[in-house]
Amino acid sequence: MAAVRIPPMLRADVGGARELDARGDTVGEVIDDLVDRYPVLGGQLLDDGELASYVNVYLDGEDIRTRDGLDTPVRAGESLILLPAMAGGV
Numbered sequence: 001m002a003a004v005r006i007p008p009m010l011r012a013d014v015g016g017a018r019e020l021d022a023r024g025d026t027v028g029e030v031i032d033d034l035v036d037r038y039p040v041l042g043g044q045l046l047d048d049g050e051l052a053s054y055v056n057v058y059l060d061g062e063d064i065r066t067r068d069g070l071d072t073p074v075r076a077g078e079s080l081i082l083l084p085a086m087a088g089g090v
Helices: 008-014 025-037 042-047
Strands: 001-005 019-022 055-059 080-085
Touching: 001 025, 008 042, 008 080, 019 025, 025 042, 025 055, 042 080
Parallel strands: 001 080
Antiparallel strands: 001 019, 055 080
16 A cells, blocks of 8 residues: 655545555556545546646655656555646746
């Protein structure tokens, strides 16, 4: 089981939780577990079943795009951080 840190902009979608435990052997499986339990996250994190280009995911501080993307293995006790990019400005 992995601990998934939820950023403030997604907390309302998961009942206000700052962190959730999720199951899966890969980053993709962990995200699928979260989306199964909180379907609204799918629209925030995924694009046609793939990680949306504006979403950054870090596994123990390392960007999964520098590893194996959604196929990156996740060991018990590791921590994932979900960071959808925020747009803004004047």
